[in-house]
Amino acid sequence: TEGPPSCPKGCDRCSEYNGCVKCKPKLFIFLERNDIRQVGVCLASCPVGYFGMRNPEGNNRCTQCKIDNCEACFNRNFCTKCKEGLYSHSGRCYVSCPPGQRTANETMEC
Amino acid sequence: EHPLLRALIKVTLLKHEATGKPIVVEGLFVGGSAGKAEGRLMQYHPLSLCNTSEDERQDGDFITIVKLEHRVPRCLPLLDKARMALDKGAQAVIFDVSDDANAAAELREANSFSRPVVLVEAQGAEDLMGLVNKNEEANVVIEIKVEPKWLHYDV
Numbered sequence: 001t002e003g004p005p006s007c008p009k010g011c012d013r014c015s016e017y018n019g020c021v022k023c024k025p026k027l028f029i030f031l032e033r034n035d036i037r038q039v040g041v042c043l044a045s046c047p048v049g050y051f052g053m054r055n056p057e058g059n060n061r062c063t064q065c066k067i068d069n070c071e072a073c074f075n076r077n078f079c080t081k082c083k084e085g086l087y088s089h090s091g092r093c094y095v096s097c098p099p100g101q102r103t104a105n106e107t108m109e110c
Numbered sequence: 111e112h113p114l115l116r117a118l119i120k121v122t123l124l125k126h127e128a129t130g131k132p133i134v135v136e137g138l139f140v141g142g143s144a145g146k147a148e149g150r151l152m153q154y155h156p157l158s159l160c161n162t163s164e165d166e167r168q169d170g171d172f173i174t175i176v177k178l179e180h181r182v183p184r185c186l187p188l189l190d191k192a193r194m195a196l197d198k199g200a201q202a203v204i205f206d207v208s209d210d211a212n213a214a215a216e217l218r219e220a221n222s223f224s225r226p227v228v229l230v231e232a233q234g235a236e237d238l239m240g241l242v243n244k245n246e247e248a249n250v251v252i253e254i255k256v257e258p259k260w261l262h263y264d265v
Contacts, residue, residue, distance in 0.1 A: 013181055015177070015179055015181075015209075016239075016243070017153070017177040017206075017239050017242060017243065018155050018156060018177055018179065018182070019155070021155075021156070021157070021179060021181060021182040021183075022181070022182070022183065029157065031155045031157060031158050034245065035245050035246075035247070036150070036151055036152050036153055036242060036245055036246070036247060036248070037153050037242060037243075037245045038153050038154050038155045038158060039155065040155050040157065057183065059157075059183050059185075061157070
């Protein structure tokens with residue numbers, strides 16, 4: 001069933017100033033900063049630098065990657081793309097590969 | 111219980127700073143937080159003040175404004191939301207409580223905020239949120255409203 005006509009796509013409940021306040025099931029709410037405004041938008045997948053965190057009540061939300069030197073992550077602990085010049089190993093980012101690990105420069109992995 | 115002090119919120123769009131007349135809105139200090147504060151106006155979505163929120167750090171002095179809505183899933187008590195906003199570096203927090211009848215009562219129970227926390231509603235809140243909707247940088251000054259002292263005549 002479609003949300004209220006005035007709400008943006010994928011949104012169940014919205015308001016003029018906050019944008020979306022409750023997304024449709026399975027979607028993630030992303031709090032988008034645009035200069036002084038911050039509004040809620042509903043996404044099927046989160047932007048780079050964020051991962052989708054699901055919660056039992058259905059208030060799924062995009063949450064920032066918190067892993068050092070990481071640009072894109074799969075979840076809170078697993079980086080999928082390290083910042084330029086860094087090597088990735090088991091979901092973490094390294095300036096140089098840990099001892100005992102061989103460096104694969106083409107894929108920047110250990 | 112001491113009466114809650116009223117606040118004067120003066121907002122000037124940065125592009126009109128030299129010539130523009132500020133918009134002046136009245137509010138209510140809560141949590142014994144009456145005092146002066148100044149900074150850029152910055153809106154936060156109510157869901158950004160939750161335990162799972164990001165540490166979205168702002169540069170420079172800013173004043174947070176949050177439009178509360180009873181329909182938004184409540185992730186934290188309002189007192190904790192106010193403290194979280196101050197912990198994120200806000201010089202002060204303004205809550206528009208027009209659409210959340212319980213919010214004012216809940217926030218009035220607060221007793222100790224480190225910096226000003228102000229409630230606004232009705233036309234004043236609408237003026238402020240209208241500015242937010244313009245999405246233009248604005249400077250905010252919050253002060254204590256000094257009530258005129260009338261001489262009491264015995265009649």
